[in-house]
Amino acid sequence: MPPNLQGVFDYYSNTCCPLKVLELENFAGWSGRVYYRIVSEEGGTFCLRRWPEGQPSRQHIEFMQAVLWASDCAGTDWLPLPFETNKGKGYVEHDGFIWELLPWLAGYKIPFDEPIRPGQLFSLVEALAEFHRAVESFPLAVPAKGISPLVMARNRQWQQWVREKLARLDTALSNPGLLHVESLPSHSGFRTAEVESIRDEMIELAKRFLRSAFDQAGRLISSLSRASRIAVPHQPVLQSLYRRHLVFSDDDHRLNGIVDCSDMGVDTPAIDMAMVLTHIAPWESAESIQALARYRTIRDIPDNEYYLMIALYHTETVLYPLDKLAKLFLPSEPGYLAAPNVAQVAALRDELRWALAQIANFKR
Numbered sequence: 001m002p003p004n005l006q007g008v009f010d011y012y013s014n015t016c017c018p019l020k021v022l023e024l025e026n027f028a029g030w031s032g033r034v035y036y037r038i039v040s041e042e043g044g045t046f047c048l049r050r051w052p053e054g055q056p057s058r059q060h061i062e063f064m065q066a067v068l069w070a071s072d073c074a075g076t077d078w079l080p081l082p083f084e085t086n087k088g089k090g091y092v093e094h095d096g097f098i099w100e101l102l103p104w105l106a107g108y109k110i111p112f113d114e115p116i117r118p119g120q121l122f123s124l125v126e127a128l129a130e131f132h133r134a135v136e137s138f139p140l141a142v143p144a145k146g147i148s149p150l151v152m153a154r155n156r157q158w159q160q161w162v163r164e165k166l167a168r169l170d171t172a173l174s175n176p177g178l179l180h181v182e183s184l185p186s187h188s189g190f191r192t193a194e195v196e197s198i199r200d201e202m203i204e205l206a207k208r209f210l211r212s213a214f215d216q217a218g219r220l221i222s223s224l225s226r227a228s229r230i231a232v233p234h235q236p237v238l239q240s241l242y243r244r245h246l247v248f249s250d251d252d253h254r255l256n257g258i259v260d261c262s263d264m265g266v267d268t269p270a271i272d273m274a275m276v277l278t279h280i281a282p283w284e285s286a287e288s289i290q291a292l293a294r295y296r297t298i299r300d301i302p303d304n305e306y307y308l309m310i311a312l313y314h315t316e317t318v319l320y321p322l323d324k325l326a327k328l329f330l331p332s333e334p335g336y337l338a339a340p341n342v343a344q345v346a347a348l349r350d351e352l353r354w355a356l357a358q359i360a361n362f363k364r
Contacts, residue, residue, distance in 0.1 A: 004095045005036070008048065011085040011092045012101050017041045021048075032335075033262065037104065045104035046083075047259070050097050056262075061098060064264045065090040067135055067236040074134035078127055078257040080105070107247035107256040112350040116280055118287045119253035124246065125276065125291040127255050128238075129298035132269040135236045140266055145233050148268050148308060154315050155224040161322060162217050165330070166210065169322070172329035173207050179328070179345070195342050202349035206325055209352050212359045216318050219362070223311040230304045232268040239263040241275035244347075270305040274312035278320065279354075283313055284361045317358045324348050 009018055020039040032052035039045055051061070068081050082090045083101040092099040110116055179199050240263035247256040273295065277283045281291065295301065301309070326333045328340060328348070337344070 005048070007094050008092050008099045011087070011089075011094075012083065014086050015083050016044065016046050016101060033260075038101075045106075047080075047102040047104050049100045049102060051099070053096055058093075058098065061091055061100075064261070067138060067264060068261075070138055071131055071134045076127075076131050076134050078255055079131070079261060080257060080259060103257075105247045105257040105259050108250050109247060110243050110280075112243065112354055116287075117253050118290070120248050120255070121276075121281050121287055121291045122294050123248070123253065123255040124280070125273070125295040126298060128241075128269075128272055128276070129295045131238070132235070132272070133299050136233075138236050140234065142234065142266055144235075146231055147228060148230075148232060148271070148312075149265070150239070150267050150271055150312065151224060151227045151230075151308065154312070154319060155228050158220050158224060158315065158319060161213075161319070162221070165322075165326065166214060166217075169325060169329060170210055173203065173210065179203065179340075198342060198346050198349060202345050202352065205349060205352040205356065206329075209321055209325075209356055209359075212356060213318050213322060216314070216359065216362070220315055220318060223314060227308050227311045230308060232270070232302075232304055232308065234266050234268065236264060237267050237269055237271050239265055239267070239271055239275065241272060242279050246280070268305055268308060269299070270301070270309040271312060273301070274309045274316060277309070277313040278316040278358070282358055282361055283310070314362060317355050317362075321348070321351055321355045324351065 005021060009016065016038060017040055018038050019041045022037045024035040024037055034050040036048040038048055065082055068079050071079055072081050080102045084090060085092060238261045240261060245258050245260045247259060249256050277288060281288045327335050327337050
């Protein structure tokens with residue numbers, strides 16, 4: 001076990017005495033968070049998360065944990081409720097970082113090349129509706145109604161993309177010297193030719209995606225402008241609903257849990273449903289329409305939320321991959337990755353394939 005971890009587990013001696021510790025190198029993706037799989041002497045399995053230095057704030061972590069505990073008290077059992085330390089806190093400050101000990105969720109994750117099963121999708125949206133109802137009266141330090149913060153942020157970001165970042169990315173993607181194989185560390189298990197193939201395919205998909213993004217400029221400006229004038233109720237929402245975060249039962253396809261809800265914030269529940277459409281099941285499918293109806297049997301979606309859901313679905317389908325591409329090809333961007341690993345490049349390749357298929361559906 002790394003020496004710095006022993007000091008963390010001293011705070012959890014009543015819960016977990018680690019026997020085996022494995023760092024999950026490819027689990028965190030682009031977030032900067034570090035995860036470990038822990039097997040205890042008693043035979044239990046846990047997940048240890050280390051937050052990036054200074055991100056998020058202690059206050060935001062306490063907010064997220066308060067929402068998780070409130071949701072758990074209301075009967076929601078699929079969210080990763082942190083274990084308490086020996087002194088009753090939900091996290092540890094050690095070695096300059098904040099750490100959380102979480103339950104290990106076993107089950108099946110859906111890869112990008114596999115369509116989600118109807119039972120999995122229905123289970124997910126029903127769980128989301130129950131969560132949204134459980135925390136709709138959670139006390140907030142901000143006004144309980146207003147313009148969606150994500151809509152306002154995405155509106156500003158898309159205008160910046162249209163003004164200059166799309167052109168900058170286009171220039172960067174034309175540089176044949178980008179992303180040499182030697183700049184891709186941690187490609188154990190991949191032959192050099194495989195790494196080159198993954199890199200080259202991702203770059204070609206990125207060029208196709210950029211052309212599609214140019215085509216969507218007018219649509220997104222119009223929909224975001226209108227969405228920026230719609231006031232909606234605010235409450236805790238998850239915001240980070242990606243395939244790699246969702247764990248389903250192997251036998252009955254029920255949702256076992258979400259392994260990471262680190263992007264939790266205060267906004268409209270329409271965001272979470274938009275994330276489902278963006279990353280998990282396309283809106284145009286019959287299963288998505290049925291899933292929306294199932295959500296509405298538990299929690300209604302007013303017309304203004306419905307419009308925001310569709311507007312954010314279109315927006316996130318375009319902006320989420322663009323944000324990733326900026327971190328690879330625009331050195332001046334916050335979070336720029338000078339040396340991405342092959343797992344990150346392969347994941348972006350898969351996300352670009354998915355997003356291109358989604359954008360093709362916009363035109364139908």
